[in-house]
Amino acid sequence: MTKSIFIDNSRLDTEFLNSIYEDDNEHAVVVFEQFLVNYPVLMSDIEESFIAGDTELLRQKVHKLKPTLSFVGLTVAAGKAEMIEKKCKETYEVSQLADLYNDLKMVLKEYIPAVEEEFKSLQAY
Amino acid sequence: MILKVVIVDDEPLSRSFLEKYAQKIGGLEIAGSFEDAGSALTYLQKNEIDILFLDVEMPELSGFQLLDQLMYMPKVILTTSKTDYAFDAFQYGVVDYLKKPIPYNRFQESINKIKESLSKNIESIYVKNSGTAAEEIFIKADGKLTRLNFQEILYIESLGDYVKYFTASRSYTTLSTLKAVEERISNNNFMKVHRSFIVNIQKIKDIQDNTLVIEGKVIPISKSHKSEVMSRINVV
Numbered sequence A: 001m002t003k004s005i006f007i008d009n010s011r012l013d014t015e016f017l018n019s020i021y022e023d024d025n026e027h028a029v030v031v032f033e034q035f036l037v038n039y040p041v042l043m044s045d046i047e048e049s050f051i052a053g054d055t056e057l058l059r060q061k062v063h064k065l066k067p068t069l070s071f072v073g074l075t076v077a078a079g080k081a082e083m084i085e086k087k088c089k090e091t092y093e094v095s096q097l098a099d100l101y102n103d104l105k106m107v108l109k110e111y112i113p114a115v116e117e118e119f120k121s122l123q124a125y
Numbered sequence B: 001m002i003l004k005v006v007i008v009d010d011e012p013l014s015r016s017f018l019e020k021y022a023q024k025i026g027g028l029e030i031a032g033s034f035e036d037a038g039s040a041l042t043y044l045q046k047n048e049i050d051i052l053f054l055d056v057e058m059p060e061l062s063g064f065q066l067l068d069q070l071m072y073m074p075k076v077i078l079t080t081s082k083t084d085y086a087f088d089a090f091q092y093g094v095v096d097y098l099k100k101p102i103p104y105n106r107f108q109e110s111i112n113k114i115k116e117s118l119s120k121n122i123e124s125i126y127v128k129n130s131g132t133a134a135e136e137i138f139i140k141a142d143g144k145l146t147r148l149n150f151q152e153i154l155y156i157e158s159l160g161d162y163v164k165y166f167t168a169s170r171s172y173t174t175l176s177t178l179k180a181v182e183e184r185i186s187n188n189n190f191m192k193v194h195r196s197f198i199v200n201i202q203k204i205k206d207i208q209d210n211t212l213v214i215e216g217k218v219i220p221i222s223k224s225h226k227s228e229v230m231s232r233i234n235v236v
Helices: A014-021 A025-052 A055-071 A075-090 A094-124 B012-025 B037-046 B063-069 B086-091 B104-122 B178-184 B223-232
Strands: B003-008 B028-034 B051-055 B075-080 B096-099 B126-128 B136-141 B144-149 B153-159 B162-167 B171-175 B190-194 B197-200 B206-208 B211-214 B217-220
Touching (some): A014 A025, A025 A055, A025 A094, A055 A075, A055 A094, A055 B012, B037 B063, B136 B171, B153 B217
Parallel strands (some): B051 B075, B075 B096
Antiparallel strands (some): B153 B197, B162 B171, B190 B197, B206 B211, B211 B217
């Protein structure tokens, strides 16, 4: 078995990361970098649709964010995003999504530093 | 054999994974990678490819809307982060359905499946009659070669990697694609009316709006084929 390019980080799904990148450090660096650049923009779009109360737009934006979370090992956050996406199909009331949305934001706040740490480690690999 | 591939996904990181995987597996040539279905459609209308990796939910034009407008059917692999489209995927005869994020082994499995089906097709499903204009074919079904006269065939339906020939008395399923059938049935009575159907024009009973009826079976006519269908029948 080849040595993992990822650090042993309990906050990220390293098993999944190993399965998609294997030993391709170069690709991982590009993806992690793009994620860290694009994620604030995507979250800002999500916030805007949430404030506007547009559940369909919110669903579309969350749908776009979801796979990118998985690409950096944020499997837990991707699961939360999926829950929001499903709920958006059931309701037009954005207030009913508030708990799920806040939950996603909290998880991201907690886990994004781990992505940044992983990115630095990949760059130095 | 090098297979031409097109990737369509509005999410750049998803595209980057498919591009990487396609390079890694070998035997694939990335003919194009598009962030929107409209640009992909423009390309696909001018260029024939073998495999289409297609996201479903995209702004403007969805993956299924793109398929509706295609004049031919490459091997389609849907790439989506939802499982809600399984039924539609079956209806459109897609080869595989990959849930994002896609692990490399799932991608590999999917490509191997396509390569296997293509290599079987090359073994030749049909044995064309000798002579000039063939009026019959042999189809390989149920472990034997069965002779079918063109006039017996009512319509042919695509079922992903298989096609089903319908006659008045029974149907025959064989490993092939509608594209291969189109190329081999050189008979003016047959025409493609939808991505999943080739019909024997002489057997059409009714045409209403975007459907036609043959022996009680209602067959859809796609928008792109409607005018050609109307031009091929005698309307009084």
